[in-house]
Amino acid sequence: MSVKPLKDRVTLVSSEVLADDWVPLVKHTIDYERRDGRRERLTREVYNRPDACAVLPYDSARGTVLLIRQLRLPVFMKGDEEPMWEACAGVIEDEDPQEATRREAMEELGYQVHDLHLVTAMYASPASFGERVWCYTASYKPSDKVASGGGASDEGEDIEVVELPFEDAYGRIATGEITDAKTVLLLQHLKLSL
Template identity: 50%
Template sequence: MSERAPIRIRSVEILSDDWALLTKTTFDYRRRDGTWETQVRQAYDRGDGAVILPYDPGRGTVLLARQFRLPAYVNGHPGHLVEACAGLLDGDDPESCIRREAEEELGCRLSDVRRVFEVFMSPGSVTERLVFFVARYAPVDRVAQGGGMACEGEDIEVLELALDDALAMIATGGIIDGKTIMLLQHVKLAGLMKV
């Protein structure tokens, strides 16, 4: 990892502290040519998260979720997105979080959970670091219906799709969620569907 950027924080103002924290930071930044300039940026902090793609190499399937996303809707999309199962850490370690989310959202109790990478999904404005996982599953691992937690406003449809069908949905616009595309391509490129 490279050294931290040369900045001097001048002020941090809280703009909103509701579902997440939105701050406005004024800082001095030293450019590569050595000159200093003052910049103002906003950052949205809702915590870090985890995401997982369960895959069944024996049947060539993956488990995904379809749910309504207001930000996509207000940006002109119909609103329901097909996504990999994900959630905020809420104080848990990433693996405990994603095991819990998989059971709540997909109805799947996963045992062979493997961390593959972690990324910033929108580093220009969001602080969230997302830890990506994959896990083998089989029909016996489906221990509940899934659907999420109604008390949290979740209304999730569980989808079991052939990996090739899910990948084809990327090309047709049926899957437009970045984290999901990354995990589907990882499973394909890493050859995880080979029995």
């Protein structure tokens, strides 16, 4: 049985903005033709987050990585009372993903990063979020620290910068301390690359 391309099987019926404070939340109703030819009406709520970038800087000479820790309200509300361990990340504004990655590394980490390597551009939660995250590894050394980091306080950021031996950071996946998807992916990629 030949199946039509997805673009020919989806018809947008309506879109309704449910909230538009921090990130727009839109309720979409579609008519969908299933692979077997049956049609059904579906309703989905989608957060229209812009694309983002993430970077895991690695100092190969010292075997260290730079991570951040910060409050993530949804995680806190589920009972995880520690700041979340993450790779440096942020929204891509009017720039390409590499420029955004360098800017975020400066804002959050206080470091210039070099040798950006694109690991993947992934959708972390495609059922509800349109956000694609461009995930990079990069190199750094102690002399690349040129600012205090900590994030943009006017955006409510209160970021702790942590330098760890790579093996210590990687081990925190198994202990359940690192549970952020982009960070797990980047640490596992780096482990496979070493």
